[in-house]
Amino acid sequence: MIMKFPYRRFDAKPSAAFPSRHSSMRPCIRTVIHNKQHPEKIIQVWAMIDSGADVSIFPGEFCDVLGLKLDNGKEEIISGIKKETIQTFLHDIVLEIGGWHFETQALFSKGEICFPVLGQLGFFDCFKVSLDNSKEEIELKNCRKPIKIESN
Secondary structure, three states: OEEEEEOEEEEOOOOOOOOOOOEEEEOEEEEEEEEOOOOOOEEEEEEEEOOOOOEOEEEOHHHHHHOOOHHHOEEEEEEOOOOOEEEEEEEEEEEEEOOEEEEEEEEEEOOOOOOOEEOOEOOOOOEEEEEEOOOOEEEEEEOOOOEOOOOO
């Protein structure tokens, strides 16, 4: 199965380096996160595809909506480009992309993060990902067999 999605446009402020830039296109896709144990508990978000991220990561507040207890996950201290550490917790989830469901794992942060991120573990291990900047298009081909979610 191959799915294609357009990049998403975001406002951007002009700067000294890019004085004429007022927007930018980024590889973001509509993503639905399901509680693995209670798949009816979901949250829909825009998430950025980031090949440099080791793990998919979402704000800890999502756990409230999903019915997950943040601190019940396995603790993982991570750091990013600024080298500041963030306390996170690993949870089993079901990720829904384009109507297809995949069992996977993701980190949920105790602190704030700017934007939900789809990284190596939790996304790239589910899909072969092609990002085409010239076409502003994302192409996904599943690497895992999707699961079926039973509706109540």
